[in-house]
Amino acid sequence: xxxxxxxxxxxxxxxxxxxxxxxxxxxxxxxxxxxxxxxxxxxxxxxxxxxxxxxxxxxxxxxxxxxxxxxxxxxxxxxxxxxxxxxxxxxxxxxxxxxxxxxxxxxxxxxxxxxxxxxxxxxxxxxxxxxxxxxxxxxxxxxxxxxxxxxxxxxxxxxxxxxxxxxxxxxxxxxxxxxxxxxxxxxxxxxxxxxxxxxxxxxxxxxxxxxxxxxxxxxxxxxxxxxxxxxxxxxxxxxxxxxxxxxxxxxxxxxxxxxxxxxxxxxxxxxxxxxxxxxxxxxxxxxxxxxxxxxxxxxxxxxxxxxxxxxxxxxxxxxxxxxxxxxxxxxxxxxxxxxxxxxxxxxxxxxxxxxxx
Numbered sequence: 225x226x227x228x229x230x231x232x233x234x235x236x237x238x239x240x241x242x243x244x245x246x247x248x249x250x251x252x253x254x255x256x257x258x259x260x261x262x263x264x265x266x267x268x269x270x271x272x273x274x275x276x277x278x279x280x281x282x283x284x285x286x287x288x289x290x291x292x293x294x295x296x297x298x299x300x301x302x303x304x305x306x307x308x309x310x311x312x313x314x315x316x317x318x319x320x321x322x323x324x325x326x327x328x329x330x331x332x333x334x335x336x337x338x339x340x341x342x343x344x345x346x347x348x349x350x351x352x353x354x355x356x357x358x359x360x361x362x363x364x365x366x367x368x369x370x371x372x373x374x375x376x377x378x379x380x381x382x383x384x385x386x387x388x389x390x391x392x393x394x395x396x397x398x399x400x401x402x403x404x405x406x407x408x409x410x411x412x413x414x415x416x417x418x419x420x421x422x423x424x425x426x427x428x429x430x431x432x433x434x435x436x437x438x439x440x441x442x443x444x445x446x447x448x449x450x451x452x453x454x455x456x457x458x459x460x461x462x463x464x465x466x467x468x469x470x471x472x473x474x475x476x477x478x479x480x481x482x483x484x485x486x487x488x489x490x491x492x493x494x495x496x497x498x499x500x501x502x503x504x505x506x507x508x509x510x511x512x513x514x515x516x517x518x519x520x521x522x523x524x525x526x527x528x529x530x531x532x533x534x535x536x537x538x539x540x541x542x543x544x545x546x547x548x549x550x551x552x553x554x555x556x557x558x559x560x561x562x563x564x565x566x567x568x569x570x571x572x573x574x575x576x577x578x579x580x581x
Contacts, residue, residue, distance in 0.1 A: 330396025343422025346411040348377025360557025367391030409534035432501035
């Protein structure tokens with residue numbers, strides 16, 4: 225293990241030197257990538273130091289016990305040995321997972337798009353519930369959310385809502401939320417108490433930097449229109465909302481939530497860039513899927529991933545067969561158990577494929 229980590233240390237020392245070089249700092253794309261790698265390797269270097277200390281403690285304790293000349297020292301050495309032997313396998317397991325090659329997208333911020341699916345008004349209400357669930361979860365993680373665009377449902381909730389999430393390792397945490405979410409409950413509009421099944425689709429797009437996707441504005445049609453929904457006096461009188469259409473792909477992005485036309489255009493461009501980037505990423509994920517069949521693939525947006533059964537108070541993740549009996553907690557943002565289990569299964573799959581060990 226320490227031998228393997230020696231190669232990692234050499235890379236860490238190399239990056240530590242590179243990120244202070246003027247030519248690297250001037251190359252924004254390379255500088256950002258190297259800083260992300262530096263941060264990941266820094267955590268690994270801390271574990272390496274702990275591993276050196278633990279293995280050193282084991283060797284030292286064994287020497288004292290073998291010598292046996294001081295009974296009190298031998299007793300202390302035995303306690304030290306027990307503690308170190310208990311910690312060693314845990315530490316090695318932690319390091320194994322940290323050595324799994326990370327997805328370079330994981331550190332990115334995201335655009336989350338929630339769209340009501342089958343189920344009419346109830347689907348829109350459910351899309352609103354998911355929006356609240358995710359914003360509460362983001363708040364618990366200390367991430368910042370900002371609404372980009374929304375189309376409200378006729379009986380509450382949203383036909384569609386798009387929001388941006390910024391923070392640490394956002395895409396790596398939320399990417400497995402992409403897919404079809406299904407709800408089974410008695411709708412507010414149901415008079416005979418029958419359970420209905422409705423659905424909403426969640427898309428999680430890694431936010432693309434300008435150097436990730438170059439957009440030729442000659443390929444983009446820009447339309448301005450009046451904002452709708454709640455707002456100030458300028459709503460429906462000033463054409464501040466912006467819609468961008470990428471002619472080569474037909475992709476459309478719009479924003480009407482910012483206060484000025486200029487800000488709406490900038491935000492719509494961010495969404496368009498993320499959608500173009502996600503399109504390329506989806507191709508790559510499809511290629512990767514042919515190499516390995518991951519249970520928790522984040523690429524298939526049409527897959528039914530989770531069911532929220534209100535009558536039974538149960539939320540089921542179908543990919544890993546996980547049931548959580550805490551409907552109120554989940555809908556109030558307590559989804560960390562799903563996040564942890566999905567990441568664990570994904571890491572285990574990667575570990576099996578890895579040639580590191």
